[in-house]
Amino acid sequence: xxxxxxxxxxxPRNREDAARPAPAELPTMYSAGAEIYAQGDRADRLYRVxxxxxxxxxxxxxxxxxxxxxxxxxxxxxxxxxxxxxxFAEAACASGIAAIxxxxxxxxxxxxxxSALRSLVRAQEHLLVVGRQNALERxxxxxxxxxxxxxxxxxxxxxxxxxxxxxxLGLTIETVSRVFSKLRAQGVIRLLGIRSVEMAxxxxxxxxxx
Amino acid sequence: xxxxxxxxxxxPRNREDAARPAPAELPTMYSAGAEIYAQGDRADRLYRVxxxxxxxxxxxxxxxxxxxxxxxxxxxxxxxxxxxxxxFAEAACASGIAAIxxxxxxxxxxxxxxSALRSLVRAQEHLLVVGRQNALERxxxxxxxxxxxxxxxxxxxxxxxxxxxxxxLGLTIETVSRVFSKLRAQGVIRLLGIRSVEMAxxxxxxxxxx
DNA sequence: ACTGAAGATTGACACGCATCAACGCCTCCG
DNA sequence: CGGAGGCGTTGATGCGTGTCAATCTTCAGT
Numbered sequence: 446x447x448x449x450x451x452x453x454x455x456x457p458r459n460r461e462d463a464a465r466p467a468p469a470e471l472p473t474m475y476s477a478g479a480e481i482y483a484q485g486d487r488a489d490r491l492y493r494v495x496x497x498x499x500x501x502x503x504x505x506x507x508x509x510x511x512x513x514x515x516x517x518x519x520x521x522x523x524x525x526x527x528x529x530x531x532x533f534a535e536a537a538c539a540s541g542i543a544a545i546x547x548x549x550x551x552x553x554x555x556x557x558x559x560s561a562l563r564s565l566v567r568a569q570e571h572l573l574v575v576g577r578q579n580a581l582e583r584x585x586x587x588x589x590x591x592x593x594x595x596x597x598x599x600x601x602x603x604x605x606x607x608x609x610x611x612x613x614l615g616l617t618i619e620t621v622s623r624v625f626s627k628l629r630a631q632g633v634i635r636l637l638g639i640r641s642v643e644m645a646x647x648x649x650x651x652x653x654x655x
Numbered sequence: 656x657x658x659x660x661x662x663x664x665x666x667p668r669n670r671e672d673a674a675r676p677a678p679a680e681l682p683t684m685y686s687a688g689a690e691i692y693a694q695g696d697r698a699d700r701l702y703r704v705x706x707x708x709x710x711x712x713x714x715x716x717x718x719x720x721x722x723x724x725x726x727x728x729x730x731x732x733x734x735x736x737x738x739x740x741x742x743f744a745e746a747a748c749a750s751g752i753a754a755i756x757x758x759x760x761x762x763x764x765x766x767x768x769x770s771a772l773r774s775l776v777r778a779q780e781h782l783l784v785v786g787r788q789n790a791l792e793r794x795x796x797x798x799x800x801x802x803x804x805x806x807x808x809x810x811x812x813x814x815x816x817x818x819x820x821x822x823x824l825g826l827t828i829e830t831v832s833r834v835f836s837k838l839r840a841q842g843v844i845r846l847l848g849i850r851s852v853e854m855a856x857x858x859x860x861x862x863x864x865x
Numbered sequence: 866a867c868t869g870a871a872g873a874t875t876g877a878c879a880c881g882c883a884t885c886a887a888c889g890c891c892t893c894c895g
Numbered sequence: 896c897g898g899a900g901g902c903g904t905t906g907a908t909g910c911g912t913g914t915c916a917a918t919c920t921t922c923a924g925t
Contacts, residue, residue, distance in 0.1 A: 501779075503779070503780070503783045505783070505787060505788070505865045506865035507865065509787045509788075510787070511782055511783040511786045511787045513779040513782050513783070514779070524772050524775060525772065525776065526769060526772045526773050526776055531776055531779075531780070532779065554764070554768075557768075558764070558767075558768050558771070559736060561768065561771055561772055561775060562734055562735065562736045562771055563736050564775055565734060565771060565774055565775040565778060566735065566736055566741055568775060568778040568779050568782065569711075569713070569723040569724070569741075569742065569778050570713070570741070571782060572721055572723050572778065572781060572782060572785060573713045573715070573721040573723070575782060575785050575786045575825070576721040576785045576822075576824075576825030577715060577719045577720070577721045577822075577825060578715070578719075579881075579882090580881080580882070606902070606903090607902075607903065607904095608902080608903095612786075614786075615785070615786030615787060616882080616883090617882075617883060617884080618902085618903075618904095619882090619883075619884085619903095619904080619905085620881090620882060620883075621903095622903060622904055622905080623882095623904085623905080625903095625904090626904070626905080639890095639891090639902085639903075655715045655716035655717065789911075789912090790911075790912070816872070816873090817872075817873060817874095818872080818873095826912080826913090827912075827913060827914080828872085828873075828874095829873095829874080829875085829912085829913075829914085829915095830911090830912060830913075831873095832873060832874050832875080833874085833875080833912095835873095835874090836874070836875080849872085849873075849920085849921075
């Protein structure tokens with residue numbers, strides 16, 4: 446039994462796919478804001494980010510939004526139980542995303558289990574940030590996380606808007622903006638562009654996360 | 656952990672056995688507050704709650720605590736990546752917990768993957784509560800969740816302290832207590848005991864969660 | 866049953882962040 | 896080139912929840 450058993454049988458997307466036994470996973474282009482799947486959709490495949498970034502979120506009835514996770518190049522998302530998506534997924538910026546066909550080899554199954562567990566650990570760690578840290582600590586944790594996931598370089602990109610960052614951290618865009626300004630004023634970060642950050646004092650940032 | 660729980664032979668399983676919550680492993684007793692595993696411990700097995708409740712949490716350097724999840728009877732926990740526990744797990748009240756040997760059979764791994772994915776969805780939904788709902792909504796969501804996971808009866812138990820509830824919802828015990836009092840004053844719930852609740856107006860509670 | 870400690874409740878007050886509002890900057894497109 | 900609209904920044908103000916403190920309740924141990 447493989448991970449594929451958890452998902453509904455994969456319907457061929459077109460005649461070509463059905464005819465090809467081992468299709469190459471070519472990324473599909475998504476422009477910023479484009480929907481990848483919606484809450485309630487059938488969950489019959491996984492996705493791997495080739496470039497760009499994906500936001501996975503949920504909405505309350507009155508429109509409040511919580512982004513549960515961002516997925517960056519190389520990362521896999523789309524796991525669900527019971528064959529239905531419980532969340533929305535959209536490209537946070539222009540992105541390339543490859544659909545992964547559910548394969549039945551043990552190796553692929555193990556790999557997907559590992560990806561799912563990594564998402565679980567990440568979600569639980571995110572809970573600590575959102576549930577118990579203040580605005581400054583949340584932004585610091587977010588910046589450190591983004592840097593680490595992009596090779597841990599001093600300079601890195603924020604492939605999403607301030608609004609996305611706020612909805613990821615449980616803050617408003619105004620608070621996000623104020624904290625960025627404060628960190629910049631203190632020389633902890635430099636903003637090379639609206640979406641490009643340089644960690645001037647990584648030690649300070651890391652200390653803020655505790 | 657008793658030797659019996661560690662080395663109890665796995666009964667051969669068929670499809671129906673896997674679906675049934677009753678495990679072949681014998682549960683070990685844990686008193687309230689007893690540690691099941693700690694951050695940094697080797698993660699070499701899973702656990703299934705027989706009775707009682709488990710809290711899985713993480714700490715900040717200054718002692719702030721975030722409970723990522725509660726596990727109730729029948730539920731499986733202990734998933735990790737890279738063979739190390741990233742969290743602490745303790746009995747939230749007197750509990751019986753069975754260790755599950757990591758087996759490589761396809762059937763067991765399928766079952767575990769499903770449990771892991773269920774934990775993932777639950778954690779992501781919990782993020783919405785903690786990140787975007789106010790104190791009243793959080794408590795309402797918590798009560799509805801607890802009721803549903805205990806058979807969706809009007810009356811149910813809270814197998815954890817107010818402090819645990821606060822650390823699960825990202826609130827202080829004072830706020831938790833105040834919201835309970837408010838719901839009781841409005842006739843939405845009745846407190847049959849300090850840890851026993853009756854949903855007098857389930858519709859109101861569900862509406863609060865949106 | 867008595868006693869002490871831990872947990873829970875309630876009140877007063879403070880503060881961090883949300884809200885509301887104004888403005889600047891950039892991009893798109895006529 | 897100019898206007899419009901989206902996004903980001905900054906300021907003023909209010910509210911919800913944290914903090915501190917006092918009291919009450921529950922429960923375990925003697």
